[in-house]
Structures are given as structure tokens and as C-alpha cells.
Amino acid sequence: MTARILITGAAGVVGTLMRPRLAAENRVLRLLDVAELPAARDGENVELLQASVTDMAAMESAMKDVDAVIHLGGHSLENTWENILRVNIDGTHTVLEAARRQGVRRVILASSNHAVGYVERASGEAGDYLFPRPDTYYGVSKVAVEALGSMYADRYGLDVITIRIGSCFERPKDVRMLSTWLSPDDGARLFEACLSVPAPGFRIVWGVSDNDRRWFSLDEAHALGYESKDNSEVYAAEVLAEHGELDPSSYAAKYVGGAWCGPEFDTAVKEAGR
Numbered sequence: 538m539t540a541r542i543l544i545t546g547a548a549g550v551v552g553t554l555m556r557p558r559l560a561a562e563n564r565v566l567r568l569l570d571v572a573e574l575p576a577a578r579d580g581e582n583v584e585l586l587q588a589s590v591t592d593m594a595a596m597e598s599a600m601k602d603v604d605a606v607i608h609l610g611g612h613s614l615e616n617t618w619e620n621i622l623r624v625n626i627d628g629t630h631t632v633l634e635a636a637r638r639q640g641v642r643r644v645i646l647a648s649s650n651h652a653v654g655y656v657e658r659a660s661g662e663a664g665d666y667l668f669p670r671p672d673t674y675y676g677v678s679k680v681a682v683e684a685l686g687s688m689y690a691d692r693y694g695l696d697v698i699t700i701r702i703g704s705c706f707e708r709p710k711d712v713r714m715l716s717t718w719l720s721p722d723d724g725a726r727l728f729e730a731c732l733s734v735p736a737p738g739f740r741i742v743w744g745v746s747d748n749d750r751r752w753f754s755l756d757e758a759h760a761l762g763y764e765s766k767d768n769s770e771v772y773a774a775e776v777l778a779e780h781g782e783l784d785p786s787s788y789a790a791k792y793v794g795g796a797w798c799g800p801e802f803d804t805a806v807k808e809a810g811r
């Protein structure tokens with residue numbers, strides 16, 4: 538049987554990195570984004586849909602004949618409260634509700650380290666299922682994403698895995714990311730584990746590579762079958778040469794969410810002008 542996987546936000550940073558990596562024999566990737574998606578390459582088994590995750594009719598139609606959803610859609614950076622509410626929170630509700638209506642039994646949701654951004658690094662390794670301490674409106678939306686996932690798992694019996702992604706880029710861009718990095722290949726390994734683990738129910742796992750400088754538990758990700766093969770340490774010398782060691786008084790040194798905990802990310806004050 539061919540598995541069809543719907544990926545929302547497929548034109549975004551993580552979606553673009555996952556597109557070639559989640560391709561597999563006997564699998565169709567149904568890629569959805571509000572932005573235009575790059576056309577299918579020769580032999581690529583994809584279906585392309587341009588739609589917003591806030592559009593219930595479009596999402597119900599996108600869920601048809603789908604076996605699992607990877608929901609990456611939404612604003613991936615801090616934004617106005619209005620946009621965060623509409624796209625990240627209402628959009629995730631729409632995705633889950635459309636999945637329920639169309640009988641899709643497994644949903645993997647992109648959460649973020651910013652759901653617990655104000656957790657202090659001094660409190661030691663960040664465990665799985667840490668109580669929310671969002672650092673921004675974006676972080677609040679990720680807490681809501683987790684809560685919605687939990688409700689759809691408990692009330693309707695969907696399997697819902699939420700991944701608190703660290704920093705998923707080709708390579709770590711700064712010193713903090715030596716700790717938070719999720720390599721694209723490890724990202725694909727984690728998504729594959731989420732897709733194949735039998736009957737997970739509701740889970741919250743960290744999405745990071747097994748970096749020497751990791752601050753996060755991988756226990757729950759390992760329980761799903763994830764094995765990281767990458768380690769940011771291979772980039773440490775060049776990243777440190779470029780940026781220098783972290784200033785111990787910086788937000789990046791103090792909090793899981795790094796600079797997002799600082800005044801540059803204070804959207805309420807920006808919106809009100811005071």
C-alpha cells in the first residue's frame with residue numbers, strides 16, 4: 538500500500554529540508570503551502586497544493602486519502618498577536634479538525650523550544666514534557682499547538698506527536714545552535730520514527746541532534762525509535778572562531794529560548810508603542 542503523507546508548510550525552512558529526505562519508495566508526499574512550491578523534479582512522487590492552513594474546506598480536501606500529516610505550516614518566527622492567533626493557533630486547530638473529519642489517524646506537529654524558552658539553562662538538562670514557559674507570542678502558539686494535539690489525542694484517539702524543535706538548519710549558525718541544532722538528516726530520522734512507531738498516543742519530544750553541547754533530553758525521542766547520527770561539534774571550531782564564546786550574561790547563555798527572551802522580541806511593547 539502506498540502511504541500518502543501530507544506536509545503543511547512544505548515551502549518553509551524545515552519543509553524544504555525534509556522534502557528530499559522523506560521521499561521513499563511507495564510513498565507520496567502531498568506538499569501544501571500558502572506560497573508557491575517548487576515544481577516536482579523528474580521521478581519525484583509528490584502532489585503540490587497551494588492553500589492556507591486556515592482554510593477548512595481546503596484542508597479537508599487536502600486530507601483525503603492521507604495516512605499521516607506533518608504539520609509545519611505557520612509563522613516560524615515571532616509575529617503580531619493577530620497573525621500568530623490566526624495562522625499558528627487557528628491554523629493548527631483547522632489542521633487537526635480536518636484530520637479528524639477525514640479519518641487521518643496520525644498527526645505530527647511542529648512545536649518549538651520557544652514553548653519553554655524561559656526555562657533557565659542553569660536548571661540542568663531540559664526534560665521531556667517540561668511545563669510551558671513560552672518566550673514570545675510565537676512560543677505561546679506552540680503551547681497552544683501542543684494543547685490542541687493533546688485534546689485531539691485524548692478526545693478522538695488520534696496519535697499526535699509534538700516535536701519541540703531546536704534549530705533545524707543545514708548547519709548551526711551561532712554558538713547557541715551548537716546546543717540546539719537538529720541536523721536535517723536527524724530531523725528526517727525523527728519524522729520517520731514518528732511516522733512508524735506503533736500507537737504512540739500523545740507525546741512531546743525534543744527535536745535535537747545528539748550534540749555534545751545538547752541541553753535537552755532525548756529519552757522520549759529515543760522511546761519513539763529515533764537515533765541521532767549527527768553532532769554539532771564538527772562545526773564548533775568554525776562557529777566559535779566566527780562568534781566567540783557566549784557572554785555568560787547574555788540571554789543566549791541564560792535561557793533555552795536565547796535572544797527570544799530579550800527585549801528585541803517584546804511584541805506587546807512594539808505593538809503598543811510603549
Ligand code: 15L
Pocket residue numbers: 613614648649650651702703704705717794
Ligand atoms: C524556532 O522555533 C524558529 O522557527 C527557528 O527559526 C529558529 O529560530 C529556532 O526556533 C531557534 O530557536 O533557533
